[in-house]
Amino acid sequence: MNDPTRLGIVGAGSISLRGLLPHLTQSDVNDRVVVTAICDPVLERAQAAAQKFGVDHAFATHGDLFTCGHVDAVTIASPIGFHYQQGKQAIAQGLHIHFNKTMTTTVAEATELIELAHQQNVKIVASPGEMLRPLYQQIRRLILEGALGTPTWAIAGAAFGQYHEQESVRQGTDILSNVKPDWYFRAPGGGPLYDMAVYGLHVLTGILGPAKRVTALSGTRIPEREFHGRIIPCNVDDNTLMLLDYGNSLYALVYGVAAGELLKEHVGQPMIFGTHGVISGHLLNGQPIEYPNRIVDIPNANYSFQPHVVGNHRSMEEAHVYEDIMQLIDWIREDRPSIVTAEHACHVIEIIEAAYRAAETGITQNLQTTFESLS
Template structure:
């Protein structure tokens, strides 16, 4: 007998949900595997509007009602990062599998609680971003491991906040699905470029080099307010952080999450410097790095590397945020078909450890020992 589709609830109908998760999950090609069963959001009318646009059966104002009455097997948590732990805890208590949009939590203790609760209850957690799935990242891991770069001396990853969130299309309009307020991105807990953007580079770095051992950092808030639609928004989340990771044996990595300025690589890409060669973004010693699928991509001028993710086929290739859809499908396949995923909550917890420890290092002036691994 054919297996039933996974019934999913989407918690939070903001930018990533209306631009990415919901449009992808509404495409006909996945309906035999996953259905958008319910959505929730506390902004009046937003969940109903999202349900109507993307075909969800039920809409709620809060997560408790979604979990109790939404008829779902799993949830994708797409709320502000400072709420992820509370929402994850509730979802596990209700017996639901979870996809976390990055970043999973803001503390290691929270991540450990969720991982252990899920294990005890036989529930599954997939935590974005699944940089480990990317063929270019896997290829760089091989090039570093097989000595092609000689002795690796240091690496660098990071990202800039800029005005990305103020400028997103779904924040410029006047209806509930297009007037989404980004203010939480600038406030503690959960705001700032490390949790939202540097997390991609940290997943790439830890996929390639594995877990780090120590971190030291300087961090603070460079912009005390930002303008959004003519209003000044007060900012207290750190927006300017430089950290150094210690990998042992004098191998170091520079990691940044800054208010402006960036190295010339794409989000999630890194630089790796060895005695016999240098990788910067997608190039090694100035030449494009070859990896499985790259030649096929070259035939399509509009192609981007997300096309090489296993579920990003057909209509999904022309849609925004395909990598987030891929991570949701990793959970769907794991729950439905028992296909284990390499996108693990343990790696996400190690990245949380790096960020939490970097903030602690900046406050105390002391290097911090990382306690987690994966």
């Protein structure tokens, strides 16, 4: 495939304005991918984003974007609660899809999309592709080789804090800087599990493999939030602790909470304990974990470097999402499947859905999905 893939962006919100559009309109990628269309329910925002980033077409609806004839693939960057229906419609049009996390809110929806995509020969990459990070691949190898002795337990997670309220695109008065954060605090699809704890879940399941059972405690700790003098009612759980069972008495605690993080250098970074020590972030027993091509003189290099994150992309926001999209582009152009699989994303979605059910019922939930772990 010689011509660049024509990519449409569904949603002109924070992730698109801060990450997707800045990365994907850089000159170094335009031989492989060109953003040709963007849509948003606030048409003026889609039009302003298109003008700022040199995108030819702007629409008010995703349906118009899907049928416009100007896109080969889409990245769905709308609120998570819309992902299933929008993904289903994109598949029906034969469009390849990158889903910003998470792909859906239920395992039934994710499974249906995977089956439909297979029937339509549509490729799906679903963020977050944490196992693309060389560090996490090396951690998995170290554990399999016995560097921790017998692994005993692990912990990972993330906190909402004020992150979304403080994003740069929400502080101004023009159409590209007054994006509201309300959906993050409302069902369906809001809350820190789908938005932030998803990173830790992908990391731990990527390193340790699929989980077998989950139980949880969950509730709403902050019932309303204030944003620029306006009150946002919060009708979704914002304080959840999940306990994952990997079998043979290996357990992991994953948190998605209103505030308070254990490790902050990278969202979702794990601590994994064993009989011979501990892996904490990028350290094994207090020493940096070595792996090929590790660069030590750039901040956060342990977490940022992925195959396409080079040059200017290293210093730009949301580089990991750009990497996931480029995984899809390579798959389309070179028929080279990504290790960022929809099946892995589906397993993580089942953990989240089952955790909420466990918290509601008080009954530990058995997990049914699985995925192929890295060798």
